[in-house]
Amino acid sequence: MKFLYNAIVLTFFGAILLLQSCGINSNLMFKQAKGEINNDSIPLKPTEAYRISADDKISFTLATNNGASIIEGISGVSKETKNNTSSVEYLVRTNGEVELPVLGKVLIAGLTVEECEDKLIDLFSVEYQNPFVQVKITNQRVIVFPGNGSDATVIQLVNSNTTLMEALALAGGITERGKANTVKIMRRVNGERQIYVLDLSTIEGLQYVDMIVQANDYIYVEPAPEIAKEISKDVVPIVSLLSSALIIFTTINLLK
Numbered sequence: 001m002k003f004l005y006n007a008i009v010l011t012f013f014g015a016i017l018l019l020q021s022c023g024i025n026s027n028l029m030f031k032q033a034k035g036e037i038n039n040d041s042i043p044l045k046p047t048e049a050y051r052i053s054a055d056d057k058i059s060f061t062l063a064t065n066n067g068a069s070i071i072e073g074i075s076g077v078s079k080e081t082k083n084n085t086s087s088v089e090y091l092v093r094t095n096g097e098v099e100l101p102v103l104g105k106v107l108i109a110g111l112t113v114e115e116c117e118d119k120l121i122d123l124f125s126v127e128y129q130n131p132f133v134q135v136k137i138t139n140q141r142v143i144v145f146p147g148n149g150s151d152a153t154v155i156q157l158v159n160s161n162t163t164l165m166e167a168l169a170l171a172g173g174i175t176e177r178g179k180a181n182t183v184k185i186m187r188r189v190n191g192e193r194q195i196y197v198l199d200l201s202t203i204e205g206l207q208y209v210d211m212i213v214q215a216n217d218y219i220y221v222e223p224a225p226e227i228a229k230e231i232s233k234d235v236v237p238i239v240s241l242l243s244s245a246l247i248i249f250t251t252i253n254l255l256k
Contacts (some may be wrong), residue, residue, distance in 0.1 A: 015256040042196045044211045047189075050137070057089045058108075062124060067132030089138050102127055113137065136180040140215035140218070144171035147178015147221035156226060157215060165209040166200075167219055174200075178221040185211070186218035 052058070052214045092098045094107025103123050108116050116135045124131040140157040144167055153171040155162075164185070174180055181201035186193050198208045213219070 040062045042185075042198065042208065042211070045210070046212055046214055049114070050140070050215050052092060052093045052108050052111050052113070052116060052137065054092055054109060055093045056137055058092065058098065058119075059089050059136050059138050060100075060120065061132075061134040062120075062128070063132045064128050064130060065132075066130045114153075137215070142167055142213050142215070142217040142219060144168065145218070145220045146171045146173065147175040147223050149177075151175075157213070162213055163209065164211040164213055164219070167213050171219075174221050175223075177223045179224055180205075180221070182220065182222035184218075184220040185213075187214060188216055188219065 029081045090098045091101060092109060095107075097105045097107050099105050100120075103120070106119070106123065108119065109117065113135050117133050120133045120135065121131050124133065140156065140160075142155050142162075143152055144155055145152045146168070155167050164183075168174060174183075179201075181199045183197065183198045183200050185196040187196070188194075198211075199205050200208060
């Protein structure tokens with residue numbers, strides 16, 4: 001009996017130690033302590049224009065005579081036009097430069113799209129008469145975690161005015177496990193990530209669904225913890241192993 005008692009105690013404490021080492025809901029990210037959330041100034045529209053950064057890809061359209069050839073092409077007037085370069089992408093390198101036809105290397109990191117257009121107009125004006133330039137960033141995207149913890153979807157921003165609701169819809173919507181009352185928008189502002197926590201679980205959340213998302217935003221729907229499922233997955237095999245060991249030890253003791 002003393003051996004059986006010691007085996008039971010050993011099994012009990014072994015299970016506790018192993019339980020403490022289990023990673024229950026360890027896939028949950030971006031946890032915040034209560035009182036750390038500040039929703040006083042959630043920006044429904046971008047506070048400033050997006051600035052081009054390293055690893056962005058751009059395309060541009062170039063036409064002479066202030067874009068007259070573009071209008072002539074649309075209206076069907078048969079006049080010689082410049083080649084449309086909007087289908088070609090150019091990578092912004094880590095040093096902030098992009099290599100463009102005719103111009104060569106141009107530093108554009110840190111510029112808004114409008115500022116980049118103005119800079120290219122000035123540079124192209126050396127070779128072309130009254131150049132007209134349109135610039136587009138082609139790889140703008142946001143990452144959406146719809147509520148399953150580690151699952152995520154990369155959404156390409158085709159339009160500059162894509163809303164939060166559109167981004168969530170493109171990601172398949174909030175999952176069954178997702179908490180609609182805790183949707184976190186993580187946005188880089190002045191080099192740092194700002195976190196805005198939105199409650200979309202009530203009708204009052206309509207004020208946030210038209211929030212304009214920006215390139216490189218993270219949209220994280222906090223998942224509900226699955227404690228019972230995690231415990232059963234991590235602990236049951238351990239308890240089963242210890243129980244089997246206990247049965248073996250008890251059987252050996254009885255046979256003596």
